[in-house]
Amino acid sequence: MSTRSVGRRLQEWRKRRGITRRELSDLAGVSLSLIRKLEQGERQDTRLETLRKFAAALKIPTSELIGGSASDEVTGVDTEQWSAVREALHGRPRDEVAEEPTVEGVARSLASAMPLFSSDRYPDLAVLLPPLLRDAEALGAEGRQVRARLLQHTGWLLTQTRQFDAADLALRRALDDASDRLDAAATVNTLAWLLIRQGRFTETRALAAEWADDVEPRMSRATMAELSAWGWLLVRLSAAAVRNNRPGDAEDAIRLARTAAVAMGREYSPPGDFLRAFGPLTVAMKRTENAMVEDRPDKVLAMSQNIPVRDMRPTSNNRNRHLLDVAKARVQLRQHAEAFDLLQNVRHDVPEWTANQRYARDIFWQIVSRRRTLTPDMREFADFMHLPV
Structure with missing residues (x-):
C-alpha cells in the first residue's frame, strides 16, 4: 500500500474529527509512535487490522484510509517459483508437443492435481501448472468448462501465494469461461477473497x-x-x-x-x-x-470451544486460518505458550501454507517480542519462517 497516502488520509480524518494524535492513540489502542511515523511518512507498512482500529476510532469505513490497494498479507512479492505459471497465463508460446491435448486428457490431469491444490503442494504445482494451463488454452471453445475450473483453482493458488496480479488475470479469465451461474458464482467467491486480501x-x-x-x-x-x-x-x-x-x-x-x-x-x-x-x-x-x-479475543476462544477442528482435515485452509485466529486470541490474552503450541501444530500439518502466512509471522513476533531469550523450538520456528531473531 502507499504508506504516505495512508498517513496523509489518517491525518486528514484525525484533524477533521478534531482530535490529537494522543487522543487517537487512546481511542484506537495503537501506539502514539506508530501514528506519528505513519503521518510523517516514516513507516513503510501497516496491517489492515491496524487500519480497522483507526477507522473504528474515527467512525469511518476502513476503506477511507486505504490509498490504492492494501492487504493483510505481504503484497507485490514476485517469487521466481511462480514465473512459469505467470508466463503460461499470459499465453507465452508452448513447446512443440507430439500430439494435441484433448478435453478428456486435460480433465483427468486436473482431477489428479486436485489433491496437490487442497494440500498446498506448492513446488509440485509450480511444475505441473504451466503445461496444464497451455494444454487447456489449446482446447479452444470446447474446453471452456475444464479450463474455467483450472483457472479458478490457479487463481486461488496465486491469491494464496500473494501473486495478486496474476491471480486477478486467472480469475477474470475463469469467469469468462464459466459454463453456468453456479460455476461463475464459485469463481466470484474466489475473486471476492482476492479483493479482500487487496x-x-x-x-x-x-x-x-x-x-x-x-x-x-x-x-x-x-x-x-x-x-x-x-x-x-x-x-x-x-x-x-x-x-x-x-x-x-x-x-x-x-x-x-x-x-x-x-x-x-x-x-x-x-x-x-x-x-x-x-x-x-x-x-x-x-x-x-x-x-x-x-478484536474480541474472549469471544474467539469462547466460540472456538464449539468448533471440533480435530474432526476436520488438517489441509483445510479454513481450519488452519481458524487455528491462527485462536492463536492470536491467546496471544492477546497473554497465553503465549498455548499460542506457540498452536503455531507449531499448524506448521506440522501444513508447512508450505504456514510459511506463506504473514499472519503466522505476526503472531510469532508478538509471542517472542518481549522475551529476552528464545527457546530452541522458537529459534527453529524463526528459521523455518525465515525471520531474524
Whole structure:
C-alpha cells in the first residue's frame, strides 16, 4: 500500500474529527509512535487490522484510509517459483508437443492435481501448472468448462501465494469461461477473497451482494450446490463488511450464511472441488474470524470451544486460518505458550501454507517480542519462517 497516502488520509480524518494524535492513540489502542511515523511518512507498512482500529476510532469505513490497494498479507512479492505459471497465463508460446491435448486428457490431469491444490503442494504445482494451463488454452471453445475450473483453482493458488496480479488475470479469465451461474458464482467467491486480501472492501461487498442476490435459491427446493454458492458469497460479503468497519452489515450477512448452512444440515464437500465445501462448521469458523477482526479475543476462544477442528482435515485452509485466529486470541490474552503450541501444530500439518502466512509471522513476533531469550523450538520456528531473531 502507499504508506504516505495512508498517513496523509489518517491525518486528514484525525484533524477533521478534531482530535490529537494522543487522543487517537487512546481511542484506537495503537501506539502514539506508530501514528506519528505513519503521518510523517516514516513507516513503510501497516496491517489492515491496524487500519480497522483507526477507522473504528474515527467512525469511518476502513476503506477511507486505504490509498490504492492494501492487504493483510505481504503484497507485490514476485517469487521466481511462480514465473512459469505467470508466463503460461499470459499465453507465452508452448513447446512443440507430439500430439494435441484433448478435453478428456486435460480433465483427468486436473482431477489428479486436485489433491496437490487442497494440500498446498506448492513446488509440485509450480511444475505441473504451466503445461496444464497451455494444454487447456489449446482446447479452444470446447474446453471452456475444464479450463474455467483450472483457472479458478490457479487463481486461488496465486491469491494464496500473494501473486495478486496474476491471480486477478486467472480469475477474470475463469469467469469468462464459466459454463453456468453456479460455476461463475464459485469463481466470484474466489475473486471476492482476492479483493479482500487487496483491501478492496467496498468493491468486494458490491460484487458479493450482486451475485448473492442473483443465485439466492428457494430454500424449499435448494440443492446443496446452490446453498454452498449462496452461503460463500454471503461469507465474503460479511468478511468485507467487518473489515470495513460495518459490523451491522457483517452480522446480517453472516446470519444469512448460517441460514444456508443450517438448511444444508452438514458440511458439504463435493467430490474433486474443495473450494465449494461449505456448511455449519465453515460458518462457525468465519464468525470466529469476524470476532478476531473486531478484536474480541474472549469471544474467539469462547466460540472456538464449539468448533471440533480435530474432526476436520488438517489441509483445510479454513481450519488452519481458524487455528491462527485462536492463536492470536491467546496471544492477546497473554497465553503465549498455548499460542506457540498452536503455531507449531499448524506448521506440522501444513508447512508450505504456514510459511506463506504473514499472519503466522505476526503472531510469532508478538509471542517472542518481549522475551529476552528464545527457546530452541522458537529459534527453529524463526528459521523455518525465515525471520531474524
